[in-house]
Amino acid sequence: MNSYSRRKGWGVAVVALATALLAGCQTSGPREREVAAQASHDGLVPAASRSMDQLYLKPGVTFAGYERLRVDLTEVAFRADWQPERSSPLYRMSPPDRERIKERMASSFKEVFTTELTRGGSYTVVEEAGEDVLGVRASLLDLYINAPDTLNYPGRVTQYTEDTGSMTLVLELYDSITGEVLARAVDRDRGYDRGWLQRTDSVWNQAEAERTFRRWAAALRQGLEEARRASAPAAR
Numbered sequence: 001m002n003s004y005s006r007r008k009g010w011g012v013a014v015v016a017l018a019t020a021l022l023a024g025c026q027t028s029g030p031r032e033r034e035v036a037a038q039a040s041h042d043g044l045v046p047a048a049s050r051s052m053d054q055l056y057l058k059p060g061v062t063f064a065g066y067e068r069l070r071v072d073l074t075e076v077a078f079r080a081d082w083q084p085e086r087s088s089p090l091y092r093m094s095p096p097d098r099e100r101i102k103e104r105m106a107s108s109f110k111e112v113f114t115t116e117l118t119r120g121g122s123y124t125v126v127e128e129a130g131e132d133v134l135g136v137r138a139s140l141l142d143l144y145i146n147a148p149d150t151l152n153y154p155g156r157v158t159q160y161t162e163d164t165g166s167m168t169l170v171l172e173l174y175d176s177i178t179g180e181v182l183a184r185a186v187d188r189d190r191g192y193d194r195g196w197l198q199r200t201d202s203v204w205n206q207a208e209a210e211r212t213f214r215r216w217a218a219a220l221r222q223g224l225e226e227a228r229r230a231s232a233p234a235a236r
Helices: 012-020 030-041 095-117 202-231
Strands: 054-057 068-078 124-126 133-145 165-175 181-190
Touching: 030 054, 030 165, 030 181, 068 095, 095 124, 095 133, 095 202, 133 202, 165 202, 181 202
Parallel strands: 068 124, 068 133
Antiparallel strands: 054 181, 133 165, 165 181
16 A cells, blocks of 8 residues: 555544544643644644643544554653762762663563554564554653662662652654654653652662553554554445
């Protein structure tokens, strides 16, 4: 199916993706304004959503012709004011420490997204471009970890927090052949607030990050599945 045949005017597929893919309300923080400006530049328009803070779609686009997905995490970036080594003697956060955290997050993201997007056999995740390949390009931004575990004081320090921290996902869906951006979404996630202090370490941080990745990936898969069903020809 060529690119032209995927654009058939406003239809139920776009509505299904808008309501099932990603969630929430429009916000006006710096990151949200940046995404909104880029969406306008790319000719995307705001759409309602249930699972992400912002969703923008290319007018008239459907996703029915895409059978495979290509997933790329292009960036992992800490929030500008995340300087744990300045605020506590517990941390010695060197540049290599930061790079290790980024690498661990990137590896976990790719693994969780691949597992979730292929659940039930709906999609295959591939590395190459193709006519039936929808590109999924993601950035993890504003990463803020409340209690990073650098193992500087093994066995001597126990850390307690109410939540692990926060991060923001910027997600783009694009045609893998033409590179045209078809949708863009942004969602800010704060680690689950338990309402009480709990011991926090690198294992807990990783588990919370993977929980968030699964939520994002499941929302994407479910939205694309609904868009595919909505675009299917009606039974005669």
